[in-house]
Amino acid sequence: MTAVAQAPAPVKPADPERSPAARRRRRVPYLLLFPGLAWLLIFFVAPMIYQASTSVQTGSLEKGFKVTWHFATYTDALTEYYPHFLRSVLYAGSATALCLLIGYPLAYTIAFRAGRWRNVLLVLVIAPFFTSFLIRTLAWKTILSDGGPVVSGLDTLGLLDLTSSIGLTEGHRVLATPLAVVCGLTYNFLPFMILPLYTSLERIDPRLHEASGDLYAKPLTTFRKVTFPLSMPGVVAGTLLTFIPATGDYINAELLGTTNQKMVGNVIQSQFLRVLDYPTAAALSFILMAVILVMVTLYIRKAGTEELV
């Protein structure tokens, strides 16, 4: 190989494509792609095929499962568990909207107004990741506990009556209600919203704001016509990074919710581990993937952004 490589290239100047050096150069991209492709093949394609197969199998643990192309599993799973799908989309959607509402002003401040505090604020955004996801979610149980200061505060303000009248909370408690689950999701996925927003806002040239002001645009108009459109890639990336994992999440519903707040992730977990009905679990996972794929495609078409940070 080395001998060939060292062969003087100018011998056949007429056909540079055929020279060993060129051939080797052409092989380089494939070699560089190999780890990534192998990774995709082993950890994405193979499990997908295995799961697709599982979803059309029938059988039991004792007798084994065989492929029988039993597509009824899909319709059965959907008719049985459609409330869980609706709930997942609803909770994840609310959490994403809340994340955007909370995250945008924060990212804006860090990008344009923080000055020398910028790095400190960014570290503070990421700081919760230094503790485990599970511990952070368990901490919410203490924060939202029935007799705790948060709940009694909300109760004195009369806010709990308001939220329970629209079904967000239950009586005089927050824990084990939809509100708690949405709060948990919002909290846990907030950094995934803030960071892409921050990167796209930070790239905006401040002179554009000045130019907009010079053209007699009010600050609100500047935001509406200049800043927000330019931050769209961040908004799209942030909402996707929040919405997709939040839809499949089951920890928040498990720890902060109750029987009536279970999401589709909980169903998949329980079908897989407790009931040992692998086909239903696999079918549910595929339906969830399809639902997310369709929603994300529609969303990206609507939001119409080419560039995803």
Added chain:
Amino acid sequence: MESFETLSPPVRAAMERSLTSGRAALTRRSLVGACGAALGLGAISACGIPAATSTNSGSTEDRSDKEKVLHFSNWPLYIDVDDKDENLRPSLRAFSKQTGIKVDYTEDISDNDAFFGKIKPQLAAGQDTGRDLMVLTDWMASRLIRLGWVQKLDPANMPHAFTNLDQRFRNPAWDPGRAYSYPWAGIQTVIAYNEKATKGKKITSISQMLSESSLKGRVTMLTEMRDTVGLTLLDMGVDPAKVTEDQYDAAIARIQKSVDSKHIRKFTGNEYGQELASGDIAACVAWGGDLIQLQADSPHIKYVVPDAGYMTSTDNLLVPAKAKHKKNAERLIDHYYRPDVAAELAAYVNYVSPVRGAREELLKLDKEAANNPLILPDAAMAAKAHEFRALTAEEEKRFEQKFSKLIGA
């Protein structure tokens, strides 16, 4: 393209174009795509999960005599630890000292179903799990025995265990004569309540727990199907040891009613302790050993053994198939069946000791613990104990399906 020679050049060109670049064109991309799809479909139909039941006895060459080690998996906080150093486990250390067997003790079981999911791939493939001894609740032990995934124990290596096992643990329906399993500890499922949260009211039965309007939204039950449904069945006057599917459905319907009316807050694993202590949970179905530990910190937590009876189950020591140190495992089981060791363990973990003679030893060690019926049930309490029936594989799946739906997923 010879057959098209007769066609006029423009028509021929159009034909060739449609074959090479039109919508019907057989391009490299579509060919690769089609091959990919065919391969995918082939792969899908080639997959399958083989029958899990193992036909051979699961035994393998026992290296116990050559290798003085033992890999032991257990639940967290389920063994005695030294007051000063929590990595020191006195009863295990005594075992190592006597036998020269080094015990590699891991607390990696926190849920029967999750642990089953973890060891299933190896056991189904007939491989060693790397564990020689594990502790699982009886319904899971029953499933493993049914699947042929555990090894038969040799009583000759366990003289203490064979003689000291308490009579009432000797013949469970799923393992008559204890051929495969020995209890590590017994579990008692009773009703617990926080006296402060109920404003001094005693909660004495499941009926009361599910109907008392002042408890609305502050009642929890366990995610262990046999404990929750078992207590409800007893309350309805049905013996869980003989439950029929109709009776089971009736019990589920009854709990469902309380779920729908939002009377039941949720279903929990053993994480109910914190909320029971804080009063977020006013009354719940709880495990005896947890209650003793909780009462030490929160004296306002009380428990009641319902007049209708309570549920008992056991956590059992099992040697997984293909484990390499079965004899070492048997020697460890035997060690924990010596009354003095059993008393030491019971005094620390506060769960029921299955060992005959542990009472006398415990009286010497810790008088209070010895008189606590949650650790050593007295005759009156033992008379109310009930067990859930061993289920067949099909029944188990249907029962779990219904229960899963009840608890929301």
